[in-house]
Amino acid sequence: MTPGQKNALTLQALGLLDEQLEARIVHYKAELQTSPELDAVTAQVVAQIKAMQAAVAGGGDRKPPGQIEEQQIQTLRGLLERVFAAESGTNFATQTLKPIGRRIAKLFFESELHDKRQDKEKVIHHAEQGVYYVLQRYKHRLAAELDGFTYVSDEIAQLTRELLVKIERDLQVGFLSRRSPELNRVLLVYTSVLTDFLHQHLPPRLDQLSKLAIRNAGTARREGSLAYKITADGFGPFRAEWQRLFMEQLVNYCGDELLARIEREQHELREETVRFFTDPHVFSETCEVLCEHLYDFLCLEGFLDLPVDWRATTPRG
Numbered sequence: 001m002t003p004g005q006k007n008a009l010t011l012q013a014l015g016l017l018d019e020q021l022e023a024r025i026v027h028y029k030a031e032l033q034t035s036p037e038l039d040a041v042t043a044q045v046v047a048q049i050k051a052m053q054a055a056v057a058g059g060g061d062r063k064p065p066g067q068i069e070e071q072q073i074q075t076l077r078g079l080l081e082r083v084f085a086a087e088s089g090t091n092f093a094t095q096t097l098k099p100i101g102r103r104i105a106k107l108f109f110e111s112e113l114h115d116k117r118q119d120k121e122k123v124i125h126h127a128e129q130g131v132y133y134v135l136q137r138y139k140h141r142l143a144a145e146l147d148g149f150t151y152v153s154d155e156i157a158q159l160t161r162e163l164l165v166k167i168e169r170d171l172q173v174g175f176l177s178r179r180s181p182e183l184n185r186v187l188l189v190y191t192s193v194l195t196d197f198l199h200q201h202l203p204p205r206l207d208q209l210s211k212l213a214i215r216n217a218g219t220a221r222r223e224g225s226l227a228y229k230i231t232a233d234g235f236g237p238f239r240a241e242w243q244r245l246f247m248e249q250l251v252n253y254c255g256d257e258l259l260a261r262i263e264r265e266q267h268e269l270r271e272e273t274v275r276f277f278t279d280p281h282v283f284s285e286t287c288e289v290l291c292e293h294l295y296d297f298l299c300l301e302g303f304l305d306l307p308v309d310w311r312a313t314t315p316r317g
Contacts, residue, residue: 001255001278010251012280013287014244063227069220071227077210079301083294084202093198096293097191103285104190108183108276109176125270128174135168182273189265190277193257194286201253209245217241232305239295247287254283 001009063071083092113132124130135142142164151157202209214220219234220227230238258277262269276282298304 001259006251006255009255009278009280009283010247013251013283014247016280016284065221065225068225068227069214072220072230073210073214075228075303076214076298077207079298079303080206080210081203083297084198084206092293092297093195096289097194100194100286100289101187101191103289104187104282105183107279107281107285109179111276111279112176112179113172126175126178128171128178132168132171132175135171139164139168182269186262186269186273186277189261190254190258193254193261196257197250197253198290202249205249209242209249212245213238213242229303229305232307235305235307235310238304239291243287243291246291247283250287250290251283254286 113136122133124133143161146157146160146164149157149160151160217234217237217240219225219230219238222231222234224231225234255278259274262274295304295306295310299306
């Protein structure tokens with residue numbers, strides 16, 4: 001890919017990340033029900049914590065912003081080195097590669113089943129694929145035709161509708177089962193590329209990434225900033241800046257390396273399969289899983305305070 005294509009892909013993937021986050025927050029808040037009594041207790045605890053933080057921040061030994069910034073950078077760099085160093089013994093890659101694979105497989109099968117290309121652009125490789133596409137196009141008309149018949153009983157009418165659904169499902173399963181081997185071959189290559197990205201490409205760049213993320217996010221220059229951690233009100237700017245930097249590295253390394261390895265290892269793949277792995281959705285899903293696990297780690301280490309909304313909306317099954 002050209003540098004311009006990589007930049008465009010990075011921006012598209014970041015946009016998808018923001019859309020997914022906003023959609024989950026709206027959905028979460030729309031269904032949230034709380035107890036007034038519990039809210040009152042929570043508010044009291046929060047007020048007490050803020051009072052203690054204010055007392056600490058107001059002490060005579062409060063560090064200047066520049067010093068706070070340097071300590072935050074140093075702490076973040078040390079934690080990131082623990083996560084991404086191949087010899088550190090952490091299981092970060094093990095924990096993240098499996099959910100990434102599941103998400104990409106789901107995206108792949110959805111793209112195959114709901115191919116929006118025009119008929120002249122479609123190439124049918126399997127009998128189940130062609131019949132499935134036709135059935136998808138006319139299934140509402142077929143269902144309406146079936147409903148227009150006269151049946152001897154409601155039971156026969158229901159069985160007829162269920163048979164149409166079964167035929168569609170069987171075609172779908174048959175089609176996807178034929179596509180699975182090719183997907184699995186590419187996923188193995190993608191997993192290998194991601195592992196090298198995490199343990200080889202990122203470690204030499206962690207110092208620069210830490211500096212840019214902390215300085216550009218301004219987490220050390222907010223009111224009440226602490227040297228040993230990023231507070232909850234600074235998480236939004238930190239998240240936006242870190243994910244921008246992380247996505248740039250992810251797209252620039254993985255995009256080229258995946259295509260190079262596929263060509264080098266002479267995998268015989270369809271053009272649309274290779275093209276799928278340059279889709280911004282693939283990179284947004286990958287970045288989301290990796291960053292969410294990273295935020296969990298930073299939170300458990302006491303460096304990052306995560307807002308309640310973020311913690312409650314991240315799980316997606």
